[in-house]
Amino acid sequence: xxxxxxxxxxxxxxxxxxxxxxxxxxxxxxxxxxxxxxxxxxxxxxxxxxxxxxxxxxxxxxxxxxxxxxxxxxxxxxxxxxxxxxxxxxxxxxxxxxxxxxxxxxxxxxxxxxxxxxxxxxxxxxxxxxxxxxxxxxxxxxxxxxxxxxxxxxxxxxxxxxxxxxxxxxxxxxxxxxxxxxxxxxxxxxxxxxxxxxxxxxxxxxxxxxxxxxxxxx
Numbered sequence: 001x002x003x004x005x006x007x008x009x010x011x012x013x014x015x016x017x018x019x020x021x022x023x024x025x026x027x028x029x030x031x032x033x034x035x036x037x038x039x040x041x042x043x044x045x046x047x048x049x050x051x052x053x054x055x056x057x058x059x060x061x062x063x064x065x066x067x068x069x070x071x072x073x074x075x076x077x078x079x080x081x082x083x084x085x086x087x088x089x090x091x092x093x094x095x096x097x098x099x100x101x102x103x104x105x106x107x108x109x110x111x112x113x114x115x116x117x118x119x120x121x122x123x124x125x126x127x128x129x130x131x132x133x134x135x136x137x138x139x140x141x142x143x144x145x146x147x148x149x150x151x152x153x154x155x156x157x158x159x160x161x162x163x164x165x166x167x168x169x170x171x172x173x174x175x176x177x178x179x180x181x182x183x184x185x186x187x188x189x190x191x192x193x194x195x196x197x198x199x200x201x202x203x204x205x206x207x208x209x210x211x212x213x214x215x216x217x218x
Contacts, residue, residue: 011037018044021052024080051187056179059088061146064098065184068150071102072157073191097140101147104138105154107131108163128166145174153184156200157192164203169212178214 011033018040019025032040057065063085070078085095111131114122139147148171155164171181181204188197201216208215 007037011040013037014041014044017041021048022080047190050189056177056183059084060090060094061180062183063088063090064094064142064146065150065153065187067095067098068102068154069157069187070191071099072105072154073188075191094141097138097142097147098150100138100140101135101142101150102154104131104134105151105158105160105163107134108155108160112162131166145171145176146180148174149176149181149184152181153188156185156203157188157196159196159199161199161203161206164200165207165212168204168207172213178216182216 014037015025015029015033018029021044029040032043051062051066063081066078066081067085070076070081082095108131111127115124115127135147135151142150148167152164152167152171155161155167168181185197185200185204188200204213204216207213
């Protein structure tokens with residue numbers, strides 16, 4: 001009985017801590033608290049470090065990445081990021097720019113269909129020019145380096161790594177830093193999982209080996 005009471009007290013303490021930091025509790029928080037409160041506590045430390053504590057990106061840059069990433073991952077449970085975006089001064093126009101980037105990323109497979117299957121008639125450079133034109137129109141007021149960073153993350157989430165490499169090159173050419181790109185890609189761990197991030201970093205390594213951008217690590 002004492003052990004059960006201690007476990008219940010521990011679960012409540014962890015849940016109270018999570019709610020105090022985030023302002024809400026999710027269903028899986030409650031499940032983990034009931035099953036293994038220490039696991040929830042460890043996960044909460046990870047989550048706080050990943051996406052609550054300041055890292056390299058500004059709070060506005062962070063939420064612009066999250067908005068587009070959740071579209072790319074088809075993750076509707078993103079209201080908390082909408083609230084955080086508004087809290088740091090973003091509004092519908094800025095968030096719409098980010099979502100427009102996610103939309104253009106999804107045009108990539110369709111646009112690549114022509115050169116892949118009808119290369120005798122449709123040239124890859126012509127298609128690439130049109131893709132970049134669409135992207136530039138879509139990014140709106142988001143500054144170039146960060147817009148390309150967002151696009152790279154969306155391509156990584158969609159596993160269109162050839163498109164990701166285009167934006168890696170553009171992002172770093174425009175002044176993006178390795179830590180900023182790494183932070184943006186790290187958010188994929190939550191909506192997309194480790195395997196998607198493994199492949200994304202591998203694509204980044206390939207782009208670096210080809211001389212198109214700096215490597216993710218030395």
